[in-house]
Amino acid sequence: MSSSSKAWVKPALAAAVIAGLGFAAYTSLNSAPAAPQVTFTGIKGERITPADLRGKVVMVNFWATSCASCVAEMPEMVDTYNKFKGQGLEFIAVAMKYDPPNYVVNFTETRQLPFKVALDITGEAAKAYGDVSLTPTTFVIDKDGKIIKRYVGKPEFAALHALLAKALKG
Incomplete structure (x- = not known):
C-alpha cells in the first residue's frame, strides 16, 4: 500500500x-445525576430514608419560614402534592438549618401541610444537594432516583405538573 x-x-x-x-x-x-442518599429527619423525629423513597417520584423542596417566596408558593405546592399524591408522588419540605424548629412546626400545623416536613438542623441535606443556599429550591427526582429537574425560585407550576405527570407514568 x-x-x-x-x-x-x-x-x-x-x-x-x-x-x-x-x-x-x-x-x-x-x-441525570443521582439524588443524594440523604436520610431526612421529620418534624416529629421520624426518619425518612432513601429506601422509603425508592421507586417513587419525589419532590424535595428546600424552604424557610422567613422566606417570603417560600411562604407564597406553599399553597401551590400543597395543591401540586394533592393533585399527584394518588399517583405516587412523595413530597418532602426541608426547612433550612437557620429556620427555628418551633417556627417550622407552627407553620406546618397552622397551614395543615399534608406532606412530610423535615428539619435540616445541621445543614447536611442542603450540602448534599449541592450546597443549597437560595430558597425556595426544589428538586424533582424520578423513580430511578435521578434528579430530573432543579428549580431555584418558584416553579412554573403548569410545566412542573407536566413533568410530574410524565415522571409518574414512566
Whole structure:
C-alpha cells in the first residue's frame, strides 16, 4: 500500500476519536445525576430514608419560614402534592438549618401541610444537594432516583405538573 492510499487513515481515526468524545460528552450531559442518599429527619423525629423513597417520584423542596417566596408558593405546592399524591408522588419540605424548629412546626400545623416536613438542623441535606443556599429550591427526582429537574425560585407550576405527570407514568 502506497502512502497516498493510506492518507485517509489519520483523518478517519481523528474523526472516530472526535465522534467518540462527542458522544461521551453528550451522554454525560444528558444523563441525570443521582439524588443524594440523604436520610431526612421529620418534624416529629421520624426518619425518612432513601429506601422509603425508592421507586417513587419525589419532590424535595428546600424552604424557610422567613422566606417570603417560600411562604407564597406553599399553597401551590400543597395543591401540586394533592393533585399527584394518588399517583405516587412523595413530597418532602426541608426547612433550612437557620429556620427555628418551633417556627417550622407552627407553620406546618397552622397551614395543615399534608406532606412530610423535615428539619435540616445541621445543614447536611442542603450540602448534599449541592450546597443549597437560595430558597425556595426544589428538586424533582424520578423513580430511578435521578434528579430530573432543579428549580431555584418558584416553579412554573403548569410545566412542573407536566413533568410530574410524565415522571409518574414512566
